[in-house]
Amino acid sequence: MEVRIGIRDVGREVTFESAQTPEAVRQAVTEALTTQAPVVELQDDKGRTVIVPTTTLAYVEIGAQDKGRVGFGSH
Structure with a gap:
């Protein structure tokens, strides 16, 4: 799942993929x-x-839990 963190007075977000559940991220914040x-x-x-x-936290955006991917991409 993707987590994006906005930092006050900084133009770029901190973005990363997390294996934590959305609830675990929400609880920690x-x-x-x-x-x-x-x-x-x-x-x-x-x-x-x-x-x-x-x-310095402006916001934390918690993405949806990744679901199984469908398509022709390589594994």
Whole structure:
């Protein structure tokens, strides 16, 4: 699933694919904001950690869970 994070005063978004569920991402962001944690930490689909200061968050867009792909592409 794709996660896009808008950062205040920065023209580019932080975009990455995550193996986390939409609910897990939502919960991590909500918890960081409600507890006033200094950062929110999320995992990308390669196991890397994305850390963003909560004070700079403009928005977090959580994409839909990937479904099985249909087509003629190679696997």
